Amino acid sequence: MAEVHGFERSRVQDIPEIKTRAELYRHIKTGAELLSLTNDDENKVFGISFRTPPSDSTGLPHILEHSVLCGSRKYPAKEPFVELLKSSVQTFLNAMTYPDKTCYPVASQNIQDLYNLIDVYMDAVFYPRITPFIFQQEGWHLEPDDAGNRLTYKGVVFSEMKGVYSSPDSLIAEYSRRAVFPANTYGLDAGGDPRQIPTLTYEQFREFHRKYYHPSNARIFFYGDDDPQRRLSFVDSYLRDFERIEPESNITLQPLFDKPVRLVRKFAAGDERQGQKGMVTLNWLLGDTTDTQMNLSLHMLEYILLGMPGSPLRKALIDSKYGEDLAGQGLDAEIRQMYFSTGLKGIDPENADRIGELIFGTLGGLAKDGIDPLTIEAAVNSIEFALRENNTGSYPRGLGLMLRALTTWLYEGDPLALIAFEEPLERVKGVIAREKRFFEGLIERFLLQNPHRALVLLKPDLETAKEEEEAERARLKAVRESMTPSQLEEVGANAARLKEMQERPDPPEMLASIPSLKITDLDRYNKCIPVSFLREGEAEILYHDLFTSGIVYLDLGFNLRVLPQELLPYVPLFGRALLEMGTEEEDYVALTQRISRKTGGISPNIFSSAAKGADKSAAWLFLRAKSMLNQSEELLSILRDVLLKVRLDNRERFRQMVLEAKARMEQKLIPSGHQIVNMRLRSQFDESGWVAEQMKGVSQLFFLRDLAGRIDSGWPGVLADLERLRSLLLSGRNVLANVTLDEEGWRILEPDIRRFLGDLPASPVIVEQWSLERDAPFEGLTIPAHVNYVGKGVDLYGRGYRYHGSARVVTRYVRNAWLWDRVRVQGGAYGAFCMFDRLSGILTFVSYRDPNLERTLEVFDRTADFLENLEIREEELTKAVIGAIGDIDQYQLPDAKGYTSMAYHLSGETDQERQVMREQVFGTGLEDFRTFGRYLRQARDGGIVKILGSSKGIDEYASTRTGEMQVVKLL
Ligand SMILES: [Zn+2]
Known part of the structure; x- marks a missing residue:
């Protein structure tokens, strides 16, 4: 086999479904594997990943992930990573720790910038400085208070994980995975349990790097429109200095249970009212992730059971009134063995076993009576649409593909197995067509007859927060008491040295060595997005001529300025109600099924912004919709139905949505606390900030809590508000259609869009005045x-x-x-x-x-x-x-x-x-x-x-x- 820059190519394959040529290489000297994807995407991606299974819950992989970015052989500055953040035109720059791997991806549209980033990352992972001080800064260290009486733990990962462990949603996810995998690496927390982090030593930390951050344990990834030969020669310049080792990073399989288990854990609850609420999940071990056909089929099964508001398992759980919203993340297919986790949050813990039985009963009913064929059609269309669209939002597409490749590649499977999706997709569709009861069989085999399952109950506890704080304080007290005065002095001196080191600026020449672009490498001009401003009657149309691979993107907006301010807090729920309450002709199950069968999805979205040169801010409710061009007629017909014929009078369904929305807001408080605070701050100054906070911030949470009560005590009033909102908002004189599609498609679609807008009621619109209400400063x-x-x-x-x-x-x-x-x-x-x-x-x-x-x-x-x-x-x-x-x-x-x-x-x-x-x-x-x-x-x-x-x-x-x-x- 021919050698190219130290690599031998083991495979080459064209993947038309993503317009890509894939080449798989092995580095001859070290055994490092490299997947090279070439296409015309200018958002280029590089990533190097290591298999890093933890052997305890001290967060070792996570602390190392942070630390290697704090200076290296060629780039000894304190934080080259931050220097890159300051000076690169990167489109992605981060590092991620997973339960069994650590990934270092970068992306850029500029080739010179990309190679600068790759160089710093390669030097970082193979030659990090990782001194004891860096370990202490990123992991943990002791710090005495000013008087020297008390010690505390400090460290970036320590704080980060305290945040994670403060969130009951993170805890239930963590405990659920551990419950399914008590005997292998997935039963441990690679991120770090704050109670365990302070037991980690510097020697263990160094040893982990030596063992796993080696080319023989690396999987390297390239993607984009750059030169594929340069990729190899550059990577070889790093790898050739290493000798091959046998990395002992294999992930052992979790042996199967012969009977189910049940686990109870506690979390810190805040007060009596919230104190009633627990969470429960039921969790099953499924098959190997590398089994492509099974992997895809189980993704479809997940969608069937939970993907839509009317999906049978979701509906049974929500209808039961045992809880407020689903718990559990559904199918996890990112680790070696897939597992499935579902349940309820906002429950009375007494009901945990009843909820388990309900899940079982519902699955049993589906296996026996069969799944609605329209639900199966909805699942197949939605999964297929998502694969074809490959919409990774603000993340680079290549990064999504890298992570998808790793789900099979990391376990010695074929890295292209899920990237080249056309063939397995056709195979699965064939099986569904042939085998009449295919998904019912999966339910039977993987869920009903599978003894490897765990019920996890997370109970609220009012004492836990205090107990945890006291336990930490007691631990620190014991540490302090075990120390001699000179040891204690050393702790103080060490903390002072760390602080001194952190405050000392890097010498200029050290910073200058970190590669950076020149101003002349940058474009002087903004790239403009094409837009045409059109009208249909009083409706506004914005059209963007962009290539979308045959997909129609339609944002249909209604101007909220026509609403009196007391109706504003209803808007997020109203947006969902349009899509999730049903119409005069279809109940919500049939409607949401139809959306999944015939489109790529429709979702509500709120826009608010200050507006230049206007005395009022801009505030809009959008329905963001997408479909293939040949589905656009169906898409418009669905939108017409929901706008003209929505039924808002289903009190039970509305109550479910309110409770879900409330539970989701409460869940967001901890992981997204910075956004909540930012919104709350901005609400005090200007109208657009105030509007956003009414609909998405703390005020919205208070509104939802109050509304949940009013649905019982004053439903006619609530319904009247919703009806008033509908009649004021949904007018053809108050609408904007924003369409993104290529010109050829637009020629076909434009008359339909015009007809659609013309069909909306032309009720008169009056702009309202709003007056801000301010909270305590x-x-x-x-x-x-x-x-x-x-x-x-x-x-x-x-x-x-x-x-x-x-x-x-x-x-x-x-x-x-x-x-x-x-x-x-x-x-x-x-x-x-x-x-x-x-x-x-x-x-x-x-x-x-x-x-x-x-x-x-x-x-x-x-x-x-x-x-x-x-x-x-x-x-x-x-x-x-x-x-x-x-x-x-x-x-x-x-x-x-x-x-x-x-x-x-x-x-x-x-x-x-x-x-x-x-x-x-x-x-x-x-x-x-x-x-x-x-x-x-x-x-x-x-x-x-x-x-x-x-x-x-x-x-x-x-x-x-x-x-x-x-x-x-x-x-
Ligand atoms: Zn982190």
Whole structure:
């Protein structure tokens, strides 16, 4: 076999369904495998992944994932990763730890940038510095308080995982997987259990790197329109310095249970009212992930059982009234053995076994009586549509393919097995057509007759939060007491050295060695998205001529300005109600089935933004719909039905949706606390922020809780509100259609769209006035968590600041150079953001999974000083400009482009203004940082503070600020 740059090619295959040529190589000297996908996608992707099965729950793979990005042989700066974040035009730059693998992917549209990123990543994974200090910073270390009386644990992963373990949804997922795999690596937590993290030693950490971060244990991936030969020669330049080893990273199979198991665990609940609510899942071990046909079939079965609001298992669970929303993540096909997990949350724990029986009974009924053929058709169409569309949202398509390849490749299977989907898909469709009871047979075999299953009950407990805190304090006390005075002194000295090291800036020449683009590598002009503005009567049509592989993307919007403000909180539910309540002719089961059978999906979406040159903000409800062009008639007919014939009077169904929405909001509080805080901050300044918070923030949660009661006590009033909302909103004079499709398709579709818009009722529209309601300017929102989300917001336009494109460079620099160091590296938080809305002039700071409160607020307040006193070298400034241009040029798939162009239109921004902004970014100088700092300092004292976090910390803090801070209990 011919050798190419140290590799031999074992396979080559064209994959027409993704217009790609795939080549599989093996590195001759080390045995490293490389999958090279070549096509015309300019959003190029590289990734290197290692099999890293953990042997305990100390979070070793996760801490190592963080640490290798903190300096390496060629790039010894403190954090080359952050330098890349500052200066690259990357479209993806991150690293991820999974239960059995660690992945280091990067993506860029610029070839030079891509190879810069690859070089830093290759050096990082094979030659990291990983000193004891880095281990302590990213993993854990002890820190004495100022008086030296008490010790605490600090560390980035430690804080991150405390956040994870504060979320009952994360806990049930974690415990469910462990319950199915008690005997192999999947019974452990690769992310790290905060109680276990402090038992990890530096020696174990180093050894793990030596053992697993080796070419012989690596799977390397390339994707895109770059030169496939260069990929090989570049990778070989790293690999050829290694000798082959036998990596002992095989994942053993979990032996099968001979009888089911039942497990009970506790989580920290906040108060008595929420204290009633538990979660339960039923979990089954299924077949091997590498069995392609079974893998695809089980994905379809999952969709049949749970994928639609009217899916039989979902419906039985929700109709039972035992709980508020589903628990469990459905099918997991990302690890060596697939498993299936489903259940309910918001339950009375007493009902756990009854819920288990209900699941079994429902599955038994389906196996016996058969599955509705229309449900099967819906599942097959939806899975097939998703495979063909390959819409990975804001992630690069190549990254999605890399992760899909790894689900088989990691276990010595064929990496293309699921990427080349046409053949297995046809095979499965053939089997479905031939075998009359195919899915019923799967239910029988994998679920009903399968003794390898576990029922996991997660019970709320009011004492757990306190017990966990006390246990940690007792552990730390014991540690402290076991120490001699000199050992204790050493802990203090060590923490001081760590702090000193973190604060010492990297020498300029060290930073300069990290490869970066030049300004001249960048395009001077924004890429404009094509748009035509059309009309049909009073309806507005925006059309974008873009290639979409034969898919119609239609965003159908209704202007919310016609609603009185008391109806605004209903809007998210109303959007769902249109699609999930049924019509005069179809109940919701048949309607949602039809959506899945005939389209690629329809989902509600809310848009709100300040609008340039207008006294009112823009606020819209959209139905975002997609289908193949040949399904578009069906798509429009469904939309016509839901808009003209929706039935809103099904109280039981509406109650289910309200409870689901409430449970989902409550679940979001912990993982998305930074967004909740950001929204709450912005709601205090301008109308668009206030509208968003009414519909998506804490106010929405309060509204949902109240509404759940009103459905019982005053349903006629609720129904009247919904009907009023419908008659005000759904008018042909109040509508906008945003279509993304190529020209040939548009010629076919345009008359249909015009007819469709013309058929909507032409009821008159009147624009309403809204008046903002403000909450306390200093507010603490408490949840039973061990971490905080700390936010501060200021109004810069209110202080006379006029927008300038340099604000993009400045705020980005603040995030990456100031907040990263102070709040994350030194403060031990998982992250911190600084966001400036150029339309409203509101600047917000928010920290993420933060152990601190006051200290973080101080950092936010000192940002102005940081900027005003900043000295910045030319190269640093250039890097900051490049990074900001990278943000502007983010890669988007065609549906996202069409939506973005529409958003510009609704907020009144022109291409010309955006080009001016780009030029201002290029022209940013040191003076712009200082000017920004000056306005920030003026605005600082009029700023407002919102904190979401542990009640203990917030109550303590509030007691030091008597009378100033309003504390609100959320959970
Ligand atoms: Zn992490």
